[in-house]
Amino acid sequence: MKRPPLWKITRELKRPLQQITQLPSRLGSLLLGRWYYDTILARKIRCAEGAIPAGPQPAVYLIFPSQGLQESHFIALRYLIDSGFAPVVVSNIPLGDADRQRLIEVCWLCIERPNFGYDFGGYRDGLLTARTRLKRIDRLVLLNDSSWFPLPGAGDWLAAAEALNADFAAAACNYGHPRVEAEHFRSINWAYSTANRNFQYCSFALMLSGGLMADPEFIKFWKRFPLTNNKKFIVRRGETGLTQWVMAHGFSHRAVLKTADLDQRLAQLPPDEIRQVAEETVIFGRPSLAALKARLLSNGAPAEDYLSFILTAVATQGVSYTLPAYLHAEEGFAFLKKSPCWLTQDGSDITLRFAAGLKGEAGQVFAAEARQLRQSRAADFPPALD
Structure with a gap:
């Protein structure tokens, strides 16, 4: 049986201790928070x-x-x-x-x-x-x-x-x-x-x-x-x-966005397009998923592997954060999440490239704000390319 990675073991060992140390403040907040807000704040x-x-x-x-x-x-x-x-x-x-x-x-x-x-x-x-x-x-x-x-x-x-x-x-x-x-x-x-x-x-x-x-x-x-x-x-x-x-x-x-048949819709894409969707998949806070993405794109993979990776990312992170370019192009999705601009460099690069391709005055506004968010909240990332 394959052993879980060290980062996962460490995370699970820390979790009970964190929960115990936070318990008094949590209980006070949960029991009195609404009263405190409605009465005072x-x-x-x-x-x-x-x-x-x-x-x-x-x-x-x-x-x-x-x-x-x-x-x-x-x-x-x-x-x-x-x-x-x-x-x-x-x-x-x-x-x-x-x-x-x-x-x-x-x-x-x-x-x-x-x-x-x-x-x-x-x-x-x-x-x-x-x-x-x-x-x-x-x-x-x-x-x-x-x-x-x-x-x-x-x-x-x-x-x-x-x-x-x-x-x-x-x-x-x-x-x-x-x-x-x-x-x-x-x-x-x-x-x-x-x-x-x-x-x-x-x-x-x-x-x-x-x-x-x-x-x-x-x-x-x-x-x-x-x-x-x-x-x-x-x-x-x-x-x-x-x-x-x-x-x-x-x-x-x-x-409005249908997710139940996402696997079927993705499976209908040609191999080069399913690879592009995988390349434009945003990963954040999941080192193992980020490593999997890098390995698949670096080594090359069959379309089935790209599809499974994309679905795994959606199941783990949620669809609206994960597939901005695909959702806009194929589903007409009207929202672009802001936080990927600063969470990881790869996710920021993907988000800024997508925003840069948006049309019209609103597109220019969104792209400029995305660049500003990266600059202000992820100063250690390299400057975004215009």
């Missing part, structure tokens, strides 16, 4: 009325403009307004007077809040505020600025999500297939299912129906959401918890 919330009139289609747009407002924020907001939505901008950091004034011109509400609870803390404030102020909600959108959108040449996500006619519509979903270790990549047998225990709809783009927003138990989910600054817990109780709640309560749910 919420007093610091600042809410300003904007120039866009209220309407039955609010769009909560969560931002974290640590480097100031970017032009991509306004591209996203104009898209929402042009699509008939009333933006509720929620900033997880204080805004300067000039930035606040710029936002007020393109939103219904501009909320500044203490950064507690990460994305779901911000979503919670935006969603509950919209519900309190509106007599009727036909649909509500949750979006954040972890992605550039809408990408030039992509489909209209808002229209596609509405066309699904689901109570809970997402741009994409993750972890519908059990994770496969890199050394066993050839054994993957694609069987993507919402029944997988880790399955989740991605929270960076969600559309909620009026029926879901009118359900008292759904609102109770948000009011009782356990706010904490433990990011792993927020992901587990946020993305995964929200997904599981919707499914457990019988609401219809779908994603």
